[in-house]
Amino acid sequence: QGNNPGSFAANLNDRSKNLTPIGFPGLSDIGDGSFVPLQDIDNTFQYLGNVSWTKGNHNIKFGASYLRRQARNVQNPYVAGQYGFGLNTDSTAPTGGATLTQTQQRNNGIASTLAGAFSGEQRQVDLTAPDYRTYEPSFFVQDSWKISPKLTVLYGVRYDVFTPFTEVHNRISNFNFVQALGQTPATVTSSLKLANVNGVNGHAGISTDYSNIAPRIGFAYSLLPQTVIRGGFGISYFPGNYTSNTDLKNVPFLSNFQPSCQSAVAVQIETNFAGRNTGNGQCAPAYSAFSQGLPQASAPDVSNLQNLTPLSFNTESPNFKSAVIDQFNLQVEQQVGANVITVGYVGNIGHHLPQVINDINQPAPYSTNPNSPLYFGNLANPANRANSGPRRLDVQFPSGNLSGVGLVQSEGISNYNGLQTSFQRRLSQGLSFDANYTWSKGLSDNTGFSQEGDQEGFSNANPFRLRQTEYGIAENDIQNRFALSANYEFQYGKNFTGLKKLALAGYHINTISVWQSGKPFTILNGGGNNDNTSFIDPATGNTVNEAYGNRAVPNNGGGRDRPNQIGNPLGNRSLHQFFNTAAFAPQPTGTIGTTQRNSLFGPNFRHVDLSLFKDFQVTERATVQFRAESYNISNTPSYIIPLGSGNAQLGNPAFGTVTNFDPNYNPRLYQFALKVQF
Numbered sequence: 001q002g003n004n005p006g007s008f009a010a011n012l013n014d015r016s017k018n019l020t021p022i023g024f025p026g027l028s029d030i031g032d033g034s035f036v037p038l039q040d041i042d043n044t045f046q047y048l049g050n051v052s053w054t055k056g057n058h059n060i061k062f063g064a065s066y067l068r069r070q071a072r073n074v075q076n077p078y079v080a081g082q083y084g085f086g087l088n089t090d091s092t093a094p095t096g097g098a099t100l101t102q103t104q105q106r107n108n109g110i111a112s113t114l115a116g117a118f119s120g121e122q123r124q125v126d127l128t129a130p131d132y133r134t135y136e137p138s139f140f141v142q143d144s145w146k147i148s149p150k151l152t153v154l155y156g157v158r159y160d161v162f163t164p165f166t167e168v169h170n171r172i173s174n175f176n177f178v179q180a181l182g183q184t185p186a187t188v189t190s191s192l193k194l195a196n197v198n199g200v201n202g203h204a205g206i207s208t209d210y211s212n213i214a215p216r217i218g219f220a221y222s223l224l225p226q227t228v229i230r231g232g233f234g235i236s237y238f239p240g241n242y243t244s245n246t247d248l249k250n251v252p253f254l255s256n257f258q259p260s261c262q263s264a265v266a267v268q269i270e271t272n273f274a275g276r277n278t279g280n281g282q283c284a285p286a287y288s289a290f291s292q293g294l295p296q297a298s299a300p301d302v303s304n305l306q307n308l309t310p311l312s313f314n315t316e317s318p319n320f321k322s323a324v325i326d327q328f329n330l331q332v333e334q335q336v337g338a339n340v341i342t343v344g345y346v347g348n349i350g351h352h353l354p355q356v357i358n359d360i361n362q363p364a365p366y367s368t369n370p371n372s373p374l375y376f377g378n379l380a381n382p383a384n385r386a387n388s389g390p391r392r393l394d395v396q397f398p399s400g401n402l403s404g405v406g407l408v409q410s411e412g413i414s415n416y417n418g419l420q421t422s423f424q425r426r427l428s429q430g431l432s433f434d435a436n437y438t439w440s441k442g443l444s445d446n447t448g449f450s451q452e453g454d455q456e457g458f459s460n461a462n463p464f465r466l467r468q469t470e471y472g473i474a475e476n477d478i479q480n481r482f483a484l485s486a487n488y489e490f491q492y493g494k495n496f497t498g499l500k501k502l503a504l505a506g507y508h509i510n511t512i513s514v515w516q517s518g519k520p521f522t523i524l525n526g527g528g529n530n531d532n533t534s535f536i537d538p539a540t541g542n543t544v545n546e547a548y549g550n551r552a553v554p555n556n557g558g559g560r561d562r563p564n565q566i567g568n569p570l571g572n573r574s575l576h577q578f579f580n581t582a583a584f585a586p587q588p589t590g591t592i593g594t595t596q597r598n599s600l601f602g603p604n605f606r607h608v609d610l611s612l613f614k615d616f617q618v619t620e621r622a623t624v625q626f627r628a629e630s631y632n633i634s635n636t637p638s639y640i641i642p643l644g645s646g647n648a649q650l651g652n653p654a655f656g657t658v659t660n661f662d663p664n665y666n667p668r669l670y671q672f673a674l675k676v677q678f
Contacts, residue, residue: 011053018080025086026102026107032080039074039129059144061156067136073247074129081123081294085113087262088278089270116290117266119279120455122258125297126249131168135237135457137161150222154232157258158214162239162322165248170195172248174204175313177360177405181373189305193318203250209321212237226335230344240323246316251289251308255297264288310403315360317409324351327575331420338428339454346418346440353412355446355466357459358559361405364592365462365552374402411466412446413473433486442474454643457524461552461561461592473520473598481516486652506615515606520598521641523569524560525551552592556610562593563650569600571656574644575639578603578647580654598647602641605662607632622678628670635668637661 006193021031051062090108093100100108142156163171173194180191193205201207218232261283272280284290289297300308331344359370384669418440425433445467447455457477462469493505526549552561567583575635579600587593618624640662646652647659 004229018063020080021078021082023082023084023086024092024113026106027110033659034077034082035075037074038073041072043070044068045070053381057146058513059146060142060146062139062141064139065137067138068134069134069136071132071134073127073132073244074126076126077124077469078122079297081257082122082466083118083290084120085109085118087112087117087119087266087270089273090272090277092506094273112269115265116263116270117269118263118290119266120260121283121287122263123294124258125255125257127253127255127297128169129251130171130247130253132165132169132247134161135161136164136239138305151219153217153219153455154213155217157216160212160237160322161208161210162212164206164241164320165209165246166202167195168204170197171253171614172175172204173253174206174248174318175250175315176205176318177313177315177374177407178318181595183370185306189303190303192305193251194302197538206316207319207320212322212324212356228333229331230333231328231330234324236325236327237322238325240352240410241316241408243354243356243408245314245356245406247314248316250313250315251311252299252407255296255300256310256312256375257297259287260284260310261262261288263290265290285480309401311401312403312405314400314406315408317407319410321352321410323353324347324412325437335387338426338495340422340424340426343421344420346416346420348414348416350412350414350444352443353414353446355409355412355459357407357409357463358467359404359460360407360463361402362463363553364464365592370629374405390504396452407463412444413467413471414444414446416440416442416474430489430491431483431487435484435486436482438481439479440477441479442477443472444474444624445471448475455597456524457522457562457597460550460559468596469592472596475485475520477520477598479517479601481576482514484511484513496650502616506617508613508615510611510613512595512609513607515604516601518576518604519640520601521643521645521648523562523565523595523599524649525549525586525593526560526646526652526655527564551589554589558648562595562597563587564593565595568657571604575658577656578641578658581650582652586650600641603639603658603662605638605640605664607634607637607665608634622676625677627673627675629673631671632666633668637667638665 018032023029045068049067053060091105138160140158145153176191193200195204214235216234221229262279262281269281317346326349329346333342361374421437423435487510491505550561563584564587569579569583571580609631610633616624616627639658641647646654
């Protein structure tokens with residue numbers, strides 16, 4: 001720990017007893033990983049009561065419920081700090097020298113590491129363990145009305161309230177980005193909403209949605225003795241803020257030391273070798289040497305946000321609403337002997353769905369506005385004022401100060417339409433089966449709830465026009481799916497006796513088979529400076545190498561976006577080239593690519609499970625069953641192109657190939673068992 005014991009911040013408190021993680025170039029890291037330790041405590045208390053009342057041909061139910069949720073979540077990114085080693089010059093050959101081998105690059109990295117030349121340092125700490133609370137009161141009333149022997153109607157209404165999070169000790173805060181856009185440097189601090197401070201409510205300025213009235217109606221009509229028609233419509237609400245992006249862990253309840261700088265030794269090494277510093281400049285003198293350690297975590301002073309460096313927020317829209325799903329269906333069921341055929345239309349429409357925006361404070365596409373809405377640069381420069389565009393305001397954060405504002409808003413939409421069919425045979429003459437086929441399509445302008453904004457490319461091109469840029473195939477869209485489960489009990493030998501029955505009777509065979517079309521994926525800009533072009537950054541006048549990362553806003557330094565589609569992407573669907581890679585090209589700088597989100601589908605998924613059973617009658621009431629079972633009997637592999645993988649990144653060496661197995665794929669497996677039934 002050098003000359004400053006304890007400054008590496010192990011044992012800050014009972015949640016930080018771990019070793020500082022340190023990354024080395026070409027070697028394994030040491031120390032504990034990120035986001036450890038984890039403390040996650042959840043309690044739910046539910047109080048409810050229901051009443052049923054039958055009067056004539058009405059069956060009326062009504063009731064109320066009250067849910068009280070408690071949650072504690074402690075998961076610091078780097079509570080004990082983190083160091084990264086590896087300089088740009090470690091892999092650079094001397095002028096006129098041969099290209100360095102991997103071994104030479106690794107040895108250079110080891111040498112710079114031993115010299116203490118770190119390329120980055122950080123520490124991110126939750127200063128307190130937040131204890132969240134939320135409350136969910138609700139009530140409902142419903143009537144099942146048997147109008148006639150052939151027609152039954154079900155109708156009712158439900159009302160729910162999902163309160164935003166509070167914290168027992170008011171240790172949450174929210175940054176009102178929209179309000180900040182209208183502030184001046186002297187008043188922008190008022191956009192930071194601390195729970196129960198200066199008239200802010202206990203939800204850190206987030207309002208409670210009281211509009212969740214959910215009617216529903218359904219019916220079942222026996223058109224003919226063997227024909228039934230069913231249908232229904234209903235509205236459902238659910239809270240869309242159950243995600244780590246809405247935990248409201250912001251200053252002053254966290255300490256974020258994350259400078260973009262290098263050690264003094266790193267700057268000296270690069271300057272001596274390359275004649276200039278190729279990194280991000282030297283860290284402050286107090287923390288520019290590895291032996292000095294990292295600053296102790298402390299609560300930042302938020303009386304003036306412009307004095308905090310770096311500064312970032314995870315925010316939630318102040319008028320965040322509950323997500324709404326309108327569901328509807330119409331089905332016809334027809335019985336034919338022992339068989340039942342069902343054909344139905346099923347659909348839903350989503351409103352106010354959560355949209356997770358990686359950074360709302362990013363510039364507009366480069367050709368129209370080179371500056372962020374909350375501008376970093378020097379406002380004293382008239383050129384900056386002239387070129388800033390209509391969305392810039394006169395709030396100046398020091399360069400590098402406001403690094404990003406993540407936002408969760410409830411403006412997403414979705415729709416699903418599906419044809420669902422089934423063919424069922426009840427057990428008859430030893431045979432029963434259930435075959436189902438679904439043909440459907442799902443569209444949305446938000447990422448799937450489990451993605452939490454992690455689908456690369458979403459919102460990075462222009463977070464202010466999500467409907468126009470992000471509406472496309474939903475991540476969970478499976479457009480074709482067939483599933484069959486069948487069981488056949490051999491009728492042969494049922495009347496045999498003795499050894500003949502023992503050997504030839506009591507056999508069963510069954511199968512579970514699934515086939516479905518591939519999962520959607522998005523083509524992204526990726527790779528390095530593969531097109532060998534550059535542009536002039538108008539904010540700085542510097543020449544910047546133009547990479548494939550984010551072409552719409554290259555000066556943002558944010559996540560990836562999508563390229564242009566210039567041809568038909570369908571290919572021969574081989575593992576070596578699954579789609580036509582020539583159908584995509586990087587779009588001109590400052591423009592949004594024409595490729596839609598989730599525009600392609602990966603390989604199909606299929607498997608067949610088969611089993612054979614043999615019953616041995618031991619006594620009148622006891623049977624021993626021998627089972628031979630095979631999963632994926634054909635040993636057919638199923639592949640996937642994962643979201644954000646190099647297989648879907650333009651400029652990546654793996655672009656267009658398929659290298660990953662589907663998570664649901666299992667190689668062929670046999671198992672044998674004995675089962676006693678009595």
